[in-house]
Amino acid sequence: MLEQYVKKILNAKVYEAAIETPLDEATSLSNRLGNQILIKREDLQPVFSFKLRGAYNMVAHLTEAQKAAGVICASAGNHAQGLAQAAKLMGIKAIIVMPVTTPDIKVSSVRARGGKVVLHGDSFDEAYAHAVKLQDEKGYTFVHPYDHPDVIAGQGTIAREILHQYGPGEINAIFIPVGGGGLAAGVSAYIKYLRPEIKVIAVEYEESACLAAAMQAGKRVTLKEVGLFADGIAVAQIGKETFKVLKDCVDEVITVSADEICAAIKDVFDDTRSVAEPAGATSVAGMKKYVERESLQGKTLVTICSGANMNFDRLRYVAERADVGEHHEAIFSVTIPEKPGSFKRFISHIGKRSVTEFNYRYNDSDNARIFVGLKISADSEREDLLTRLTNDGYEVLDLTQNEVAKGHVRHMVGGHAPQATDERLFRFEFPERPGALLKFLNALGGHWNISLFHYRNHGAAYGRVLSGIQVPKSDLKDFYKKLDELGYRYWDESDNPVYNAFLS
Structure with missing residues (x-):
């Protein structure tokens, strides 16, 4: 099988559309980690993503009849742009089905390249089903975003380069971001056939780790939920064709968090002055995790920056979380006496550190709860600071990895609400499109009182909402049934310590 893929890669038709991207050394990252770190710059492709390679190669291998019928695909953005560009260069019709939640920058880019955009559904799966329906009705030729040998071979030209x-x-190792697996399959097949001693390490966002789940199960599985932060690799099931390759050619799968990806985006920017999208920086995040775990020194490590298609307004969220992902910020809840001089005394105890955040609201005459962010140089410093404050007599709660604290409470000036009886705290993900909030209110607002609501737009496909809802115990069964019918991802945060500290 590998030999067949190598032949297809060597005969791939990509350079009529794609360029040979540079393999740049990340000087700052290399010096910091003590290894030679190289970044394969697929963010420099004409469509700012590697997807152009596979799309063009598959279209180039279609029959004249298939081309004349027009091509169709479902995509959240990068494959859509690649197919639109490939079709434009060949003078054929392209229909692109995209989720309604797709960032505007990707929709506009597809249209600018002559693709006809059909917006349908909130997720890739819904868009995919609609694309298949249109294919059946209209006779279009389907160009899969990852699960076709010609697409895989097109992506595999990256390994050849x-x-x-x-x-x-x-x-010593190559780190590859994984969604459906087309890029990883093409690169790993070529590498393992010609240079089997090179480790091939797949990297996934922890909330869409479909390859890790398949490797553990020994077969393809479908994730119940998929996090959309790294939208370019937000896939619920690894491809059928790609898994045939990956199960034998990948040495390891590493998963990374959103905060770690944000830190990696900053790393790529520091070395290249380019802004990778979350999926594009995932490989760098995985490489850093691997280096730390293995205590590597003096090795040569290649990371593939797969793309740079990200809405500008999303940078606010990335910058906000990068320091936490790099272990450069600690977030604490601290109880201090409610009397003059307490804040000054607390600051003297934390030493000469930069305070990144300080939130306070009066609660009672004895004690005050403060929410404080502090600049630190390493995660070990956070632990030392926590120990020191505890030894100094402070009641401290470490919220550095608490999603409610990082995503909501740090942006709220809240306090206790004694009138809000039977209140429960929930975290939601809303699709960023008109009517999403009204749908939420229609489902819940008429039955149960909403006692707290905090929403922030991060420029992503999904907004994040924190809500307090008054639900008597006798209503809980009906309430959860309503949440399930609503269809939005949710988490019950009623037992989250930050709720008791700042909001209850």
Whole structure:
């Protein structure tokens, strides 16, 4: 099988549309980690993503009849732009079905390249089902975003370039972001056939880790839920064709958090002055995690930056979370006496550190709860600071990894609500489109009182909402049934310590 893929990669038709992207050394990251870190710059492709390679290669191998029928695909953005560009260069019709939640920058880019955009559904799966329906009705030729040998071979040309560009030098490992697996399958097939000693490490966002789940189960599985932060790799099930390759060619799968991806976006920017999208920086996040775990020194590690298609307004969220992901910010809830001089005394105890955040609201005459963010240089410093404050007599709650604290409470000036009886706290993800909030209120607002509501737009496909809802115990069964019918992802945060500290 590998030999067949290598032949297809060597005969792939990509360079009529794609360019050979540079393999750049990340100097700052290399010096910091003590290894030679190389970034394969697929963010520099004409459509700012590697997807152009596979899309063009598959279309180039279609029959004249298939081309004449027009091509169709479902995509959240990068494959859509790649197919639209490929179709434009070949002078054929392209229909692109995209979720309604797709960032505007990707929709506009597809239209600018001549693709006809059909917006349908809130997720890739819904868009995909509609694309298949249109294919059946209209006779279009379907171009899959990852699960086709010609698409896989097109993406595999990246591996050919890497080995050519680095020459005879020793590469110890290559880190590849994974969604449906087309990029990872193409690269790993080529690498393992020609240079099997090179480790191939797949990296997934922890909330869409469909390959890790498949590897553990020994077969393809479908995730019940998929987090959309890294929308370019938000796939619920690894591809059928891609898994045939990946199950034998990938040495390891690493999963990373949203905060770790945000820190990696900053790393890529510091070294290249380019802004990778979350999926594009995932490989860098995985590489950093691997280096730390293995205590690597003096090795040559290649990361593939797969794309740079991200809405500008999403940068606010990325910058906000990068320091936490890099372990450069600690977030604490601290109880201090409610009397003059307490804040000054607390600041003297934390030493000469930059305070990134300080939130306070009066509660009672004895004690005050403060929410404080502090600049630190490493995660070990956070632990030392926590110990020191505790030894100094402060009641401290570490909220550095608490999603409610990071995503909501730090942006709220709240307090206790004694009138809000039977209140429960929930965290939701709303699709960013008109009518989403009204749907929520229609489902819940007429039955139960909403006692707290906090929403922030991060420029992503889904907004994050924190809500307090008064639900008597006798109503809980009906309430959860309503939430399930609503269809929005939700988490019950009523037992979250930050709720008791700041909001209850």
